[in-house]
Amino acid sequence: MSNRELIRVEDLCKSFGKLQVLKNITESIHEGEVVSIIGPSGSGKSTFLRCLNLLEKPTGGKVFFEGVDLAGKKVNVDKHRQKIGMVFQLFNVFPHLTVLENITLTPILEKKVPAAEAEKQACELLDRVDLLDKKNEYPTKLSGGQKQRLAIVRALAMEPDVVLFDEPTSALDPEMVKEVLDVIKDLAVSGMTIVIVTHEMAFAREVSDRVLFMADGIIQEQGTPDFIFDHAKNPRTIEFLSKVL
Ligand SMILES: Nc1ncnc2c1ncn2[C@@H]1O[C@H](COP(=O)(O)OP(=O)(O)OP(=O)(O)O)[C@@H](O)[C@H]1O
Numbered sequence: 001m002s003n004r005e006l007i008r009v010e011d012l013c014k015s016f017g018k019l020q021v022l023k024n025i026t027e028s029i030h031e032g033e034v035v036s037i038i039g040p041s042g043s044g045k046s047t048f049l050r051c052l053n054l055l056e057k058p059t060g061g062k063v064f065f066e067g068v069d070l071a072g073k074k075v076n077v078d079k080h081r082q083k084i085g086m087v088f089q090l091f092n093v094f095p096h097l098t099v100l101e102n103i104t105l106t107p108i109l110e111k112k113v114p115a116a117e118a119e120k121q122a123c124e125l126l127d128r129v130d131l132l133d134k135k136n137e138y139p140t141k142l143s144g145g146q147k148q149r150l151a152i153v154r155a156l157a158m159e160p161d162v163v164l165f166d167e168p169t170s171a172l173d174p175e176m177v178k179e180v181l182d183v184i185k186d187l188a189v190s191g192m193t194i195v196i197v198t199h200e201m202a203f204a205r206e207v208s209d210r211v212l213f214m215a216d217g218i219i220q221e222q223g224t225p226d227f228i229f230d231h232a233k234n235p236r237t238i239e240f241l242s243k244v245l
Pocket residue numbers: 016019021039040041042043044045046047048
């Protein structure tokens with residue numbers, strides 16, 4: 001992990017109508033850091049994650065990516081967003097494209113990567129997640145775990161500086177959770193900067209450099225996994241962990 005701030009939010013607020021979901025959050029994610037966000041349902045974890053790439057537009061505060069204020073007047077948000085990969089709970093893959101086409105589409109269209117080069121890179125990534133033999137299949141032929149591994153590869157094909165995972169295993173059958181977590185673990189070990197909203201406490205404990213505990217739209221407590229899971233002081237954290245561990 002380096003000292004370079006990749007993402008910084010200052011006084012981040014988000015409301016949906018009268019519902020104030022995020023309340024003045026100030027936080028930084030550093031290059032190479034693996035950060036897990038845990039907390040009760042409805043506490044604002046996904047909304048926080050989605051604000052980091054402006055998928056949700058904050059109602060207050062600022063989001064900086066590599067030092068650039070993403071709401072700045074002359075800023076090309078799409079250009080910056082290309083460097084922020086995102087993997088969703090419900091594997092967002094294109095059903096009408098083959099596995100290979102799913103991966104090469106955006107690099108070819110948005111980064112103008114030559115098709116042959118995009119395919120070569122896609123095959124290398126598919127090999128890394130053990131899906132190379134599926135490259136000509138359509139997603140309907142894939143299991144949930146395979147679809148999610150494809151979604152991860154699709155994000156990686158854009159060579160992002162950080163990958164945001166929003167509960168990537170919540171929609172999977174239990175036997176498929178491990179294969180997806182293993183891919184994320186490998187990515188973490190490779191040095192990728194990762195922010196992940198997860199209900200997988202064992203995973204958060206094993207893989208994270210830092211765990212953020214969120215409740216009521218506030219990061220109530222944060223620290224190393226050992227600190228959060230063994231020495232948390234905040235009564236909300238203790239109450240939450242007593243239910244999920
Ligand atoms: N687009 C939206 N419109 C209105 N309300 C929303 C929207 N997105 C989220 N919310 C509300 O914001 C609150 C926080 O939702 P969010 O999904 O961020 O929580 P979460 O901590 O990720 O929950 P979970 O663990 O259940 O996924 C909830 O009350 C939710 O209903």
